[in-house]
Amino acid sequence: MEKGDMWRLRRRKTMNSFTNEELAVLEEKYRLTTRTASSSLTIQANGLLDDQQLCSYLLQVKDKIKAANTTVAASLFIKRYSFAILIALYSMSVLNKRLDFSFRNIWIETLDEEEPLWLPSFRFSHLAADEPGNVDRVKWREEAIQQIFGGHIDLLFTHVKRQSRLSKLIMWENLYTYIRWMYESLLNTPEYHGQHETLANDFHYLVKEGAGSLFGSYHQNPLLRCESSQQRVEKNGTVIQKRKTCCLSYLAGSKGKRCSVCPIDCTSK
Template sequence: MIKLTGEQAEALGQFRLAQHSEEGSPLTIEVKKLLDTSQTGPYLDRVKNHIGATDKKTAASILIKRYAFLPVIYLYSMTSWNIKLDISHENITFVSQEKDGLWLPGFRFIHLQGQGIETEREKWREDAVRNLFNGHIFPLLNRIANEANVSKLILLENIAIYMFWLYEKILPLGTHSERAAEDFKFILEEASGNLFGCENANPLKKFDSKKILIESTGKTVRPRKTCCYSYLTSSGKRCGTCPQACRIK
């Protein structure tokens, strides 16, 4: 196993890697407990109350939007440093954090370490993607979707939008831009459905919609296929890629 350096940990801080836990917060939880059928519901209720959500569906969606930075941390490490982080559910705590009045949780690892390349990179990358989506994300989405009675497509798109951001906005600026482009192509276009816990095709492909220009903001965005329900929280705001807002543009 390779232990991440202080410099690497600092780099992951921009993606909400947390060095310390907020002790006593009812919104800080060990990830393994989110898979516990006796704890998922009560935790969603706490999230619902904290963000002023109208129902559990909204709480579940916003929870996964916040959780989407765990895949960002993992994929950044995979592409930038060829490290497959230990993201076993038992190794991570979802840490409640607030910034400028927003609930922006982070992730604390018991062991901030991972495996390097032990075979050809293509095979290693395939195993890394399977480990992330099939091994970590799919069980979590399945548990939360069942508890909140919310579509897994909404939750999965919440993950996808930050993956797009990472590979289109962040990694191309780094020293491994060519590798980033190859990894992004693999994840989005070449990876088979079984790597994501799906029997059919790669589920991320459906979210790769054509980008459009929003005249009111001058920004080019990829409209969401599903609604994340952010407007049903106390903020009342729609996200920048809201499918309804993008249609109005």
């Protein structure tokens, strides 16, 4: 029995659904969808745990984004997949709702096959969410993070690494960059001022305090390395936080164009 099945069996009376307004935000900002698409690039996340399916999928991604090789395709795939994590983290920190983040519950939906950048959306088969209720929120948050990262992301990273030889360091920094972007954006948006404390605490816990074991077989939180290793530099009059690793996106599509936080580009300027 998959962890997601156990989660549904254990779910408390505090289960709740999302309002139309909440769904609208997740759809607009974080690529949630309730639509299905008949595309070869649409896949149930559970299929990514099958080496043959994953290999085939990465080759399709490679062709779609015109990547130089499957290593590049894998890196950009992880960047796209990061939005599934953002959906779960936004739900946890802003809405106080914990999604079932099991592989069987998530679908990658390619709604626009004409989009050259390939920006897939994410559909959850079951959108019911677990709220903390009378349970200690710190413990509830810990369980949510363990399911998202230790029970899902690290396992996915292991399979992707085996099929593409992409370093997990790059994968974790790809993910960290989007997590930091989301939390910093929310913390700087007046609309979320009333939730500032929860957002700040959750972000701090994710990238600094959370035990390595919550993220997989790690002695140290893998996001902590990203948080501590990224350097703030000034570029074109703006202070940016440059990456430690390169995401390789310059080797796809319009080759040669680097991200604004690319360590190679930042160093060479």
